[in-house]
Amino acid sequence: MTALPRQGDGFAGRADDVYESLIRAHQSLSDEESAALNARLVLILAHEVGDPEVLAQAIALARRSLRLDGAEPAQP
């Protein structure tokens, strides 16, 4: 069985708190520092996820949503 990214509300009703904490994490950082912070966050959260299958699907979703030229647009 292939592992799936989390379904349902993984934020347990606290999505707005989560979003605010992400915004706050970037306060007073330059664009370069923000990008560096994001890279570190991705590494930490990838470790929290752990499962390479789930991570691969997350990466695929993220790439799809970028709508790069030549790539298929995200489908609902």
Added chain:
Amino acid sequence: MTSHPRFAHTPLPEAGRRRPVVVIGAGPVGLTCAIDLATRGVPVVVLDDDDTVATGSRAICWAKRTLEIWDRLGVGSRMVEKGVTWSVGRVFHGDQELYRFDLLPESGHRRPAFVNLQQYYVEEYLIARAADFPDLISLRWKHEVAGLTQSAEGVRLDVATPDGAYVLDAEWVLAADGARSPTRTRMGLPFPGQRFEERFLIADVRMKADFPTERLFWFEPTFHAGQSALLHRQPDDVFRIDFQLGPEADPDLERTPERVMPRVRAVVGEDTPVTLEWCSVYSFRCARLERFVHGRVVFVGDSAHVVSPFGARGGNGGIQDADNLCWKLALVLAGEAPESLIATYDEERGRGADENILNSSRTTNFMTPKTKAERHLRDGVLDLAAEAPFARALLNAGRLSRPCSLAGLSLQTPDPVPQAAGPRPGDPCVDAPVVDAAGQAGWLLDRLGGPFTLLVFAGPEAPDLGRLPGLVPGLRCVVVAGRPMTVPGAEVLRDAEGVAGLRYGAQPGSGPAYLIRPDAHVAARFAEVDAEQVAEALARASGRSGTAVQEAA
């Protein structure tokens, strides 16, 4: 433009004795206060420096809880009959629909999630309702407060009228004089908060159009170069369109019809006949007074706290202020509660204001990313939301007004043992269909609110209220039962559909009991009726015992 009624200015009153309550400002909040107090037998003078209702539609989205409060005051039906009922919102990114949400997906409620109704209609209906209390409500047009001094006995107001000035003494003054509150300024009270630079244009237009009766919100709309747009239907074929303009927009230029109409045309098309009813360019701040109670002057509504319009938390928050304050004031004036009860208005509505400010600030931050990092996060949420449900939870196009829970605050009695089902102490009561003893179908909320009420869910046998009438004389009792029964000293409502029992966590065989506050929030709940426990909870909920909050004055 819609023509509004003008009211004859009120002649100079004769000098009278000290008034129990004077309300400054005849807007939706001030008028709701006056009517609420009048229903409790408290005489009120309302002073307004103008002689008509609101110019322009201003506040238009009135939430379920507000409608329920107005039901209690006998004016809810008129608002709902005229208003446009809606519960669905849809969110778009460009021309792609990301998702739709339903704010009231279940039936069995008297009132919908929202009605849209122009503020001038709301004020007109409240003024008409106030006229039903000619002996209690004195509404004085063109009476402007020019001075305010406090003493141990109360507040002295200097009032200016077209016929000259007079002095008005009050035990309590409610400052309902709006976001720019002259009372707040007069008393030198700071109003700290966060100002947002972003400018928005509101255009209220009249047209025959087939937009659905839903809240439509666009991020990066195709018809408008700005960041977002919002559309609401109002009565009389009036639509509100709210355009985000950016921080650089020139307010004087942007409110000219030459600038407004092309923006409107881009939404509605070239062929739809459309006229501009009202428009306004605004920016806003989220701010609040540190304390809402200053001696005998109490701030309600926008004078106490302001928020962004996204979420409809300004007007609805203000009506909840009125709902929270007036029963307390009536008890204090009647000598049935200590003056310290008024401090719990500050405690409870302070929580409401903080909640509204938090939600409204977050929406604004989502709509106006200020750095590249914020912009990447916001755009990431928008792009992911079409495919990934989790991102829809992060997407913030407005967190619409919900009643504030007062759980854990001074007046509420905590559960002795935790209970999972039903509203918690502090939560607002939920509605449910019921049938009265005469067989008439009605609503549970119509039987709650007003005075303190003990709401008992009956098991198979009629509940024994025991020593309750002796220990707590005059406490209204409402019994909800699955079958017809008679309970001495109580009104019995039949839970014909079983919805009330379900919503209040009643189990077959035994029913819980709830002590309901006059504003229809739960003060305490009990596994079964115990007269001593009810009496204790009632004393605490009316400020006569329990954890006292710090004196606000």
